[in-house]
Amino acid sequence: MHAVIPYVIAALLFALGVYGVLRRRNAILVLMAVELMLNAVNLILVAADASIKSTLTGVQPEAWAYPAAEPKAGAIFALFIIVIAAAEVGVGLAIVLQYYRLRRAVVLDDVALHEHEHEDEERVTG
Amino acid sequence: MTVADALMLALGVIAVGSGALVVTSTHLVRAGLYLVVSLGAIAGLYLVLGAELVAWVQVLVYVGAVVVLLLFAVMLTRAPIGPSPDLDRPAGPAALIGAGVGLGLSVLLMDAFRWTRYELPPPGTGRRVGEQIFGAWVLPFEVLSILLLAALVGAIVLSRPDIGARGGPDPAAVAPPPSPIDESPEVVARLERIAARQAAAQARVRAQHAAEVAAANQAAAAENGAAQNVATVVEAQPDQRRDPSEMTRDELLRQQAHDVVFRAREAGPTLGGEDPPPPDTGPRKVENTVGEPIPDEEQPALPPPPRELPKGDDA
Numbered sequence: 001m002h003a004v005i006p007y008v009i010a011a012l013l014f015a016l017g018v019y020g021v022l023r024r025r026n027a028i029l030v031l032m033a034v035e036l037m038l039n040a041v042n043l044i045l046v047a048a049d050a051s052i053k054s055t056l057t058g059v060q061p062e063a064w065a066y067p068a069a070e071p072k073a074g075a076i077f078a079l080f081i082i083v084i085a086a087a088e089v090g091v092g093l094a095i096v097l098q099y100y101r102l103r104r105a106v107v108l109d110d111v112a113l114h115e116h117e118h119e120d121e122e123r124v125t126g
Numbered sequence: 127m128t129v130a131d132a133l134m135l136a137l138g139v140i141a142v143g144s145g146a147l148v149v150t151s152t153h154l155v156r157a158g159l160y161l162v163v164s165l166g167a168i169a170g171l172y173l174v175l176g177a178e179l180v181a182w183v184q185v186l187v188y189v190g191a192v193v194v195l196l197l198f199a200v201m202l203t204r205a206p207i208g209p210s211p212d213l214d215r216p217a218g219p220a221a222l223i224g225a226g227v228g229l230g231l232s233v234l235l236m237d238a239f240r241w242t243r244y245e246l247p248p249p250g251t252g253r254r255v256g257e258q259i260f261g262a263w264v265l266p267f268e269v270l271s272i273l274l275l276a277a278l279v280g281a282i283v284l285s286r287p288d289i290g291a292r293g294g295p296d297p298a299a300v301a302p303p304p305s306p307i308d309e310s311p312e313v314v315a316r317l318e319r320i321a322a323r324q325a326a327a328q329a330r331v332r333a334q335h336a337a338e339v340a341a342a343n344q345a346a347a348a349e350n351g352a353a354q355n356v357a358t359v360v361e362a363q364p365d366q367r368r369d370p371s372e373m374t375r376d377e378l379l380r381q382q383a384h385d386v387v388f389r390a391r392e393a394g395p396t397l398g399g400e401d402p403p404p405p406d407t408g409p410r411k412v413e414n415t416v417g418e419p420i421p422d423e424e425q426p427a428l429p430p431p432p433r434e435l436p437k438g439d440d441a
């Protein structure tokens with residue numbers, strides 16, 4: 001099997017996630033793009049788990065590259081990242097909904113990072 | 127090119143294609159559904175790569191929970207069902223950076239793994255993954271469970287401000303509101319807004335009443351042949367104010383306040399001699415539904431107009 005296929009797929013997915021994070025103004029869509037990036041990293045981890053061992057067969061079994069030290073480490077990392085992504089999306093959506101409740105908007109360009117203003121803007125933008 | 131390679135290519139095309147639709151679709155809900163397709167294709171890639179447990183956890187957690195959570199958020203923020211035109215920033219810099227990242231990573235990884243071949247791993251690795259998680263990786267596993275608990279509590283606290291505010295008084299919340307006596311720019315702007323709103327409501331009522339009186343007079347004139355009444359009544363109605371565009375700001379403000387206080391009575395029932403029907407000003411427009419109610423705060427700044435309109439005060 002060609003190892004390059006999953007890696008290139010993961011690179012393209014990561015690029016799509018970067019594009020989405022930079023392009024989108026809606027906070028929920030930005031979270032979706034972040035999910036794409038996390039999945040690209042997961043795919044790289046799993047692909048490395050499956051393919052690095054055979055790459056390292058000719059290498060001297062050093063401590064840092066011993067293939068059989070932690071089998072399935074990539075899959076376990078991917079599981080951990082999935083859990084972290086679930087936590088991230090939960091807290092992120094709580095923040096987005098709270099902001100929506102305060103300001104009736106989910107547009108990231110309008111988020112005032114400085115002081116709290118007294119004038120409320122009635123912008124409801126999807 | 128083996129069967130696994132072809133399968134992986136097909137799944138990768140699906141994943142990347144629907145991922146591109148996620149970041150370019152103008153429908154919020156469709157973006158979420160394309161995300162389901164993309165994550166499902168990635169789960170298929172995990173299966174082909176021999177990580178069955180990761181694939182099923184991906185289906186369970188991502189497709190089953192995270193996307194549902196995202197769609198819930200789409201629903202709760204009242205996103206429109208149709209296409210949303212103002213969803214995106216200009217595409218230039220984002221496309222540039224995205225294409226740069228994609229090209230750079232692809233070239234790097236292709237250069238590194240171009241000649242690498244590997245064998246399909248043996249199936250049925252769930253047991254080995256479990257042994258590893260609860261053997262070598264047990265400490266990160268426990269830390270991760272604490273992280274999940276913290277995220278749970280954090281999400282609850284964030285979405286319930288009554289819990290979150292109990293910890294300490296927010297300095298922004300306890301700061302006294304600006305005194306309405308001060309002629310600060312916000313107060314002036316609000317006074318102008320209120321005065322303009324009330325003047326508009328009065329003008330609306332006056333115009334409606336004038337039209338009714340004119341209609342009644344026309345009906346009377348058609349009977350009596352005394353048509354000159356119409357002209358006098360209609361002539362009496364227009365506003366004697368100067369053109370607002372040639373006043374200064376102070377003059378305009380004073381004029382509007384004067385209108386609110388004194389001219390309100392003229393719009394009352396004495397105008398036509400008979401009781402006008404209550405004006406239909408349409409449904410009340412709720413200006414400020416969140417935060418502190420502004421009219422309470424502004425009440426002392428403006429003396430309440432003495433019985434200005436029967437029901438049409440729009441403030």
